[in-house]
Amino acid sequence: MRLKIELSQLKNILSTMYFHNEGVEEEKKYWVLFKERFPNLEIFWRHFIVPATKRIEDVRDPKERTCLGTGVQKEITRIVSLHYSVFLALVYCYDHLQHFRISSFEDFYAHIVSALDLAEEFLLRNYLLRLECR
Incomplete structure (x- = not known):
């Protein structure tokens, strides 16, 4: 089922x-580390x-709001996961x-290398998705 929204x-x-x-716990706590540089x-x-996510589906439960929404495609799910994984890897470095x-x-160094690898895959998948949407 797809969500329809104006x-x-x-x-x-x-x-x-x-x-x-509206961020998850780690995003709320560590966003201040990144806001000026990123x-x-x-x-x-x-x-x-x-x-x-379900944030746009009028879900009220804070934990459920951060879950993936209805009908989100696999490639979008992967990009969402990579985005969060890069964020966490940098938090662990800090x-x-x-x-x-x-x-x-x-x-x-293990976390910074992981962040670099994840960021590369994140950028590549975003680029490929953009090409697919043209």
Whole structure:
């Protein structure tokens, strides 16, 4: 089943979506680390990730709102997952810099390399999806 929504209604919903009020726990907590250097992170999230979730389906339960929406295609699901995975990998890098542990040096590099690999796949899949939509 596909969700039908008027464009004006979607625009109104998206205009209220920010990490601080509609993100998952980690996005709410760590968004401040990225907002100045990566402002497009939240913009992409608002216009691409949010419409793929139940946030636009008038679901009230906060945990259910962040779940994928009805009829979201597999490729969109993969892009959503990659977006969040890059975010978390960078958060983990930050954590190792702030809370040094015996394995932090090695763990930092494991997470930063993971973030780079995930970002590359994220960008490629977005590009291929864009080509497919032409």
